Amino acid sequence: MSTPLTQHQTEIERNLEAWQNKPLLRLIYSRFYERIVALLDPKIPGQIVEIGSGVGNLNTHLPQAISTDLFPNPWLDVVCDGYELPFVNGSLSHLILFDVFHHLRAPNAFFRESRRVLTEKGRLILYEPYISWSSFLIYVFLHHEPVALRATINFAQTLPRPRDYYAAQGNATRLFFRREKSDWPSDWSLVHAEAFAGFSYLFSGGFNKPALYPARWLPRLERLDRALSRWPRLFGARCVVALQPL
Numbered sequence: 001m002s003t004p005l006t007q008h009q010t011e012i013e014r015n016l017e018a019w020q021n022k023p024l025l026r027l028i029y030s031r032f033y034e035r036i037v038a039l040l041d042p043k044i045p046g047q048i049v050e051i052g053s054g055v056g057n058l059n060t061h062l063p064q065a066i067s068t069d070l071f072p073n074p075w076l077d078v079v080c081d082g083y084e085l086p087f088v089n090g091s092l093s094h095l096i097l098f099d100v101f102h103h104l105r106a107p108n109a110f111f112r113e114s115r116r117v118l119t120e121k122g123r124l125i126l127y128e129p130y131i132s133w134s135s136f137l138i139y140v141f142l143h144h145e146p147v148a149l150r151a152t153i154n155f156a157q158t159l160p161r162p163r164d165y166y167a168a169q170g171n172a173t174r175l176f177f178r179r180e181k182s183d184w185p186s187d188w189s190l191v192h193a194e195a196f197a198g199f200s201y202l203f204s205g206g207f208n209k210p211a212l213y214p215a216r217w218l219p220r221l222e223r224l225d226r227a228l229s230r231w232p233r234l235f236g237a238r239c240v241v242a243l244q245p246l
């Protein structure tokens with residue numbers, strides 16, 4: 001049986017290869033990263049840290065961010081677990097998680113740690129899958145991780161070790177858009193929550209599947225996405241959320 005580290009490394013190597021050989025993917029991610037950069041507030045003092053950087057692609061748009069992950073790789077600055085961050089209290093301006101929040105079994109435990117390391121008006125930015133009527137089918141049938149719309153979410157304040165692998169792609173949709181737990185997160189303010197259509201992304205095949213359209217069609221698909229983003233519950237596929245400690 002392969003260990004989490006070998007599984008992770010196999011996925012990282014496959015993702016790196018896709019990143020290098022699929023210009024369409026780089027263009028699509030570049031738009032995703034622009035949405036994150038737009039949510040940064042340069043007036044907030046402190047460093048920017050990315051949690052769960054994986055292959056470290058966000059660095060193309062944010063070279064000043066400290067890239068970290070649970071598992072080591074030569075391009076990362078720090079190896080750390082999001083539940084136990086090696087940063088001093090109040091030292092960070094922004095924490096960024098790209099496709100990482102849905103891997104956090106105990107969001108409250110992570111939020112507690114984020115609160116500790118962020119400066120007073122610091123920001124936590126999450127970029128996640130969004131589950132709508134249309135994207136649900138794609139995430140369920142074409143993605144290997146569970147969507148888990150009915151699973152119980154663990155709201156404990158701590159998550160003891162050992163921490164096993166966890167994935168629930170629907171968690172951001174449930175918590176920040178459907179507001180299944182309306183008073184959560186109690187000591188944060190939600191400064192931005194936006195879901196948008198992502199057919200240009202879904203039909204690109206992402207990191208794992210071949211693209212269903214040629215790169216020259218991207219502008220057309222992006223126009224379609226912009227139009228359909230007016231109805232996120234029907235057509236949404238991705239979302240971005242920003243929070244600030246109260």
Ligand SMILES: C[S@@+](CC[C@H](N)C(=O)[O-])C[C@H]1O[C@@H](n2cnc3c(N)ncnc32)[C@H](O)[C@@H]1O
Binds near residue numbers: 069100
């Ligand atoms: C789906 S990948 C996303 C990687 C990268 N952000 C990207 O967009 O390509 C999830 C990443 O989160 C990391 N991760 C999962 N749980 C974590 C935790 N508790 N602390 C830090 N990183 C974690 C994994 O090692 C993995 O690299």
